[in-house]
Amino acid sequence: MSVVGCDFGSLNTVIAVARNRGVDVITNEVSNRATPSLVGFGPKSRYIGEAAKTQEISNIKNTVSSLTRLAGRNFKDPDIQIEQEYISAPLVEVNGQVGVEVTYLGQKEKFTGTQLMAMYFTKVKQIASAELKLPVHDIVLSCPAWYTDAQRRSILDAADIAGLKLLRLMNDTTAVALGYGITKVDLPSGPDEKPKRVAFVDIGHSNYTCSIVEFKKGELAVKSTACDRHFGGRNFDTALVEHFQKEFKEKFKIDINENPKARFRVLAACEKLKKILSANASAPINIESLMNDVDVRGFLKREELEELMQPLLDRATKPIEQALADAKLKIEDIDTIEMVGGCTRVPSLKNAIQNYFGRPLSFTLNQDEAAARGCAFSCAILSPVFRVRDFSVHDIVNYPIEFTWEKSPDIPDEDTSLTVFNKGNTLPSTKILTFYRKQPFDLEARYAKPEQLPGKINPWIGRFSVKGVKADSKDDFMICKLKARLNLHGILNVESGYYVEEVEVEEPVPEPPKEGKKDGDAMDTDAPNGASTPKTKKVKKQQRKGDLPLAAGTASLDQSSKDAAAEKENSMAMEDKLVADTEDKKNELESYIYELRNKIDEQYSEFASDEEKEKIRAKCESSEDWLYDEGEDATKAVYISKIEEIRAVAGPVVQRYLDKIELERQAVLQKQEEEQAKKRAELAEKVQLEHEAKKAAEPKDADMKDAAEPEVEEPEEKS
Known part of the structure; x- marks a missing residue:
């Protein structure tokens, strides 16, 4: 089972895996620890990661960067117009989402941001599988903390299309904080001890995020997070x-x-x-x-x-000031300022932040790999494969969420909105909503303060329809309970609905102890026959009676759309593999021609007649001419057949050479066996001689022993 963490950045992506000895950052096919977050399109196949980087300039209009900035966005968002300055491929509207129009396989194609991310995640999956030597399914991904529900759903859909099971979608700075805290052994542990407060400042290629995090032994709690989306x-x-x-x-x-x-x-x-x-x-x-x-x-x-x-x-300290204000803390309350992200290497930026805090900054984490390591730790915690030190992660809600609904005709003074998750609430979180209704109803979830959202993202989150609601036999309201949950990914769902009935039950009333009664006294005997009658009271309690069917409409792709996108992704992946295999066979043909041409005058020279040599040279020359002319763009099967044709001509000569090599090998083996047999015979002869010498010496030793012993006479007894 794979345990993979991925820091999905706007410039580069870093992949880490958990192993028995810890967490390792793995390298890609060209041994780089960071893979460019690029997807390119060509006349034969796609170019993803390093392949896209090598031809980025020559294929500039068909190469897409900043994939994280396109997730879940509408084409009309003001931020998208800013992104066009950094993305060389033309941005277009695709089914209401932002996408790109590129030339792929000689035709104009449009792909959504979700599809582009799915393509890239397929590459991430391949890199991790090649390193681990096993299939990769489970993964934890990082994302910017300012992502909304729609953007998080977009990444979740992209992972599904790529065949990945996303165990958790973590905010970048939360992943960094987990990687920082899980290895610490000196964190406060007592209930009265003050928690360790750390400010994580993450400045990457396009985002600036500051999170204030409190640490105690075995847990971290994010107190506040502030972002600048256009600073990097x-x-x-x-x-x-x-x-x-x-x-x-x-x-x-x-x-x-x-x-x-x-x-x-x-x-x-x-x-x-x-x-x-x-x-x-x-x-x-x-x-x-x-x-x-x-x-x-x-x-x-x-x-x-x-x-x-x-x-x-001039804007360098704004997110820090906002984060401190949201956490209701002062500069002196912060114990450590931990810097991560490639942009934190800029000296003037470091100086500006250091001057604001008035103390040295900390750089104990790897600035480029800290988030990926934290994601890998999170994946290991969630995976049953590893036993990891218990460490709880409490993130927070960044934007307040409210539910709205239509007023019931039977309740004229009913409120029609309620803020259910406030900014700063712990994540994940579950709330139970109660409604009194006589007929089915709908409710909508939306962000309560749209002005806080990035750009002008639509504040709408989802619409949920509650079915099966009706009045009871007495024409009273049905008491409907809905379970709303913000899950580990930061995504809102109404997970279930049910209805309850109020029933009267009797509960015993605890009596206060009588004066003068001591612990251990016998029971009271005031009641007749010594029996005590406990007092009871009737109370109303709600009992669950049945489930209510729910229908949800959210920004997530429906299953049929995901299946269609997954099928298209698989077909494109197969096309990429076929093109790569064809290129390998083409290179194999070219190498074989050059290799055979050299060997016919060297190793194979004494095994071929002049006529055979000429025939082989002619075949090599004709194959080379074909390769650089008609064969420049042939199929894999044609390259294989060309290799076989050359082997058929050169086969007898090569076989003679191989036969001689085999004879020489057999001769060497026979010689080695003869030498070993000779050594064994010599050893046996030596052992035999030693044995005989020892045997011959034994009687001689016995005679000498007898001669050396004096005779002893016993004394005569006196009478």
Whole structure:
């Protein structure tokens, strides 16, 4: 059974697995510990991860990045228009969701954000399976803390389409906190001890999140979380690109905004420049033949970079201030400030946060891998395969959720809305809602404060219809109970419904102890015959009588849509595998031609006549000409048949060579056997000689012994 944790980031994804000796971050097919979060489309197959990265510039219009930013979003959301600045593929509307339009297999295709994530999760599954040498099903994924119900459902659907069972969808900083706390042995344990408070500051490629977490032995509780959705490494990169765009336009008379590929090359160079300036005072930038055959060069000092970043640096402490305010804490209440995320390496950003707290920051966690490790720990806790130290995780509700319903005609003064889950409530959480009704009814769940949601996401969460409701025999209300639950993923569902009836039952009334009575006294004997009559009272209690059928409409895909998407994903995966296998056979044919051509003049030379050599060379030459002409785009079966054709021509020569090798091997084996037999005979002869020598020496020793012993006479007895 697999135990996999995945930090699904907007730039890169890190995969960790739990093993008996702990948690390991695994590498992909090119031995990198982080896999680019990219999906590309080509004329024959898809490119996912590293394959998409290698052809990103040449296939810029068909490569999709920032997958996490597309989950569960509507095309009209203002945030989506911002994302188009960072995603090179054109964004379009697909069935009400945001998606992309790309050229795949020579045709225009549209894919939703959910489908794109499912494609990427298929790659994650392949990487983990290759490392673990077994099928991967169970996984824990991380997501930004600001995700809404619709976005979380989108990731859940994508995992289902990819054939993964999502055990838990964790907020990024919560996963980091779990990885931090589960290994600590010095956490407060007593009920009167003050909990350890840690501020986790996570600044990645596109998100800035701060969570205040309290730790006690065996548990963590998130007290508050605040986010800035548009603060991260890509914003610093964009500031640099805009700077050099103006500089190159002035110096070299070229405008990179007119050429998407040129702008992308400058973006890649600026990302490297930013990293260099994190450790150096200045750095150059050089790009050959950027556009119009013009070479460009530039130079930047760290002070200039910080000046460009100043608008962002002015916002550097806003999420921290908000998180502290929501947790009702002060700076001095925080014991440790733990920094994670690649962007926290920027010196000016670290200084801004350190100056705000007035104390050194902590970097004890791996900034790039902490979330993935926390997810792997969570998966191990939820999996029956591992025994892990008990550790409870209490996350919180980030947006208040309310239920609304139509007013009952029989209850004219009834309220029609109720905030059921308030911001800061513990997650997971269950609430029981009670309704008095005589007929079926509907209720809707929505976010109570839409202005707090990211962008202008629709605050609607779901609509739930309660069936089977009717008045009782006395035309009284049916008492309906609905179980609303925010689960481990942060997703809201009305899980079940049932109705109850009020019945009168008698309960004993506890009597107060009489004055003067001591513990251990015999029972009271005031009642006749010494019997005591306990007092009772009638009370009304609710008893469950039956279930109420429910119908739900949410942002999740229905089962038929998921099945269709899974079938399409499987067919595309099979197409990718066929293309990869075909490419392998093509490479095998090419390698075999070169190998045979060399060997016919070397190893196989003495085993082939001149006529056979000429025939083999001619076959190799014709096959090579075919390979680089008509065979450039052949099928897997054709490449296999071409290999077999060459083997048929070269087979007799190769067989003679192999026969000689076999004869030589047999001769060597025979020689070794003869040597071993000779050694065994020599050893046996040596043992025999030693035995005979020992036997010959035994009588001689006995004679010497007899000669050496003196005779002893017994004394005569005197009478």
